[in-house]
Amino acid sequence: MSKAPRDGRARRDWGADDSATPVLHVDMDSFFASVELAEDPSLAGRPLVVGGMGTRGVVTSATYEARAAGVHAGMPTGRARALCPAARFVPVRHGVYGEYSRRVMAILGQVTPLVEQVSIDEAFLDVSGSRLRLGPPVRIGRELRRRIRAEVGLPASVGIAATKGVAKIASSHAKPDGLLLVPAGATVDFLHGLPVGALWGVGGRTGQVLEREGIDTVGDLARADVGRLTRLFGPALAHHLHDQAWGIDPRRVTPGRAEKSVGTESTFDVNVSDRAQIEQFILGAAHQCARRLRASGLVAWTVGIKMRDADFHTVTRSTTLAAPTDVGREIARAAAALFAREPMPTGGVRLFGVRAENLQARAGGIAVTLDDDRRPLAAERAMDAVVSRFGGGAIRPASLLGESDGAGETATNGPGSSRGTRMEPTR
The missing domain is CATH 1.10.150.20 (5' to 3' exonuclease, C-terminal subdomain)
Structure with a gap:
């Protein structure tokens, strides 16, 4: 949900010359909210807000009906309810959004191999090599929007320009659900x-x-x-x-941008002073990180934690592993050891996060320890299959049984890349 400044007076037509504009920026409109509408069409036409349900929840996405009432991303959910009491509020569902994102990116990948995904809901394309097969950039942009709408059921806006920076601005001004071409000669104006x-x-x-x-x-x-x-x-x-x-931007569209980390962090509805409760959160967060690593074929060499107290003082710590991992219990063990060395804040913990960093692809071969035990990884891969078929609540580590997924707000970040607790994307 972009909050980039837009000039309402900005022209919507800068000419039709797309001969020197090979860069497209595809940006999904109110992505999380649009997915919720696609999943439940009965919600169409009324204000819809996606975000945290807890007392410290924040808005992640909102339909344009809710935006018209002043709701925007990052706003406290309580404030959004006051501004738009008629809105329907729904919790974040990252697994669902990730699946829709993969479907959109698959369509983009059929146009050109030069696709640079920069977040779960936006990507750059260089269509220089696609013109002979698919036509000029404007035609390609229109066809992409049509296919995304027809095959995925979501609106997308497209900016077309000579450079990445201008294409991104153009897509912002094309919203909602539009296309804007900025010819190379009109860039400065x-x-x-x-x-x-x-x-x-x-x-x-x-x-x-x-x-x-x-x-x-x-x-x-x-x-x-x-x-x-x-x-x-x-x-x-x-x-x-x-x-x-001046519109000078030498950056090229770079496919396969390497992810630097995946993470999960949580702002608790009430500050937590019980060390055992944080340890339990660490376990759940570590398994979320590991699941995302496995889905992307990555392993992590480094595990980090982030802890914020009642006075908003934030501490970060990290440790490098003996061998890289995508196993949840190993990430949890490292994160818990880091946490054990920190004193519990006097006023309790407001936010806690777990991150897996320094990533590498598993397919290229990885280092292993002499006593490497493959059984935990096999068990967690089996859990992945259950979660993929039946949802995130279908299976979990035994020590987390009885924990509610709905007590706070959850969000994670990483490849692909946003409830008592609020777990949010960390970017």
Whole structure:
């Protein structure tokens, strides 16, 4: 659910010349909410919000009917309920969204091998080599939107431009459910009328500094002295921002982008002071991480934890394993050992997370210890098959039996890549 600044006055037609615009950015509209509508068409036409159900839940996705009432991603669920009391609120279901994502990406992969998936609901394509077979970029973009709608049942917006950065901005301005071409010759005119926050990567502190300096539009940024920008941001970021403002972006569409980590983190409805409860969460989170690693054919060399206390002080710790793993109980053992070395915060734990990092592909061959026991991996792969067929609640480690999946809000991140607890994607 994008919150990228958009100019409502921005033109929707910049010309029809797509001869020098090989880059497409496909962005699914309100992806999680759209999947929920596809799963239950009776929800269509009314405000729908996907997010955490707990007292500290946050909005992950919302339909445009809910957005019209002021609801947006990252907003506390309680605030969303106050703004849009008529909305239907549903919990996050990452397994379902992951399956829809795979179906969308499979369609994109039939157009070109140059597909760079950047999140669960968006990807770049370079269609330079597809023109002879499928036609010009605009025709390809229209056909992609048609197929995604017909075969997956979801709306998608497509931006078409000469570079990745401009294509991403174009898809944002094509929403909802549209297509926008920015011809190469119109790139500068298109960019310079936009709010500076529309540029990819401008946000948070960078956006605040630019606003303070009176740099409100991309055109303002383009005309700003590079020396001034360097004093504000340092030479690397200054030149990067200035290049983007002029539509200069040498980044290529890179398929098979390596994932750096997978993780699960949880904000608890009530701060937790019981060490055993955190240890139980670690076990469940570790198995979620491991399941995602196995689904992507990856193993992890490093396990990390993240702990935030009642005062929002955050501690992160990590450890490198003797051999890489995709076994949940091994990840849990390493994470629990890290946690055991940390004192329990006086006011309890507000958030806890488990991460598997430093990933490599299992298919390329991996190191193993001399006493390697294959039985736990075989058992967890058997669990994967049950979960795939019957859902996440069908089977779990014995020590987690009786735990409710619905006590808080769950989210994870990783390849492919977002309830008492709220487990969220960590990106």
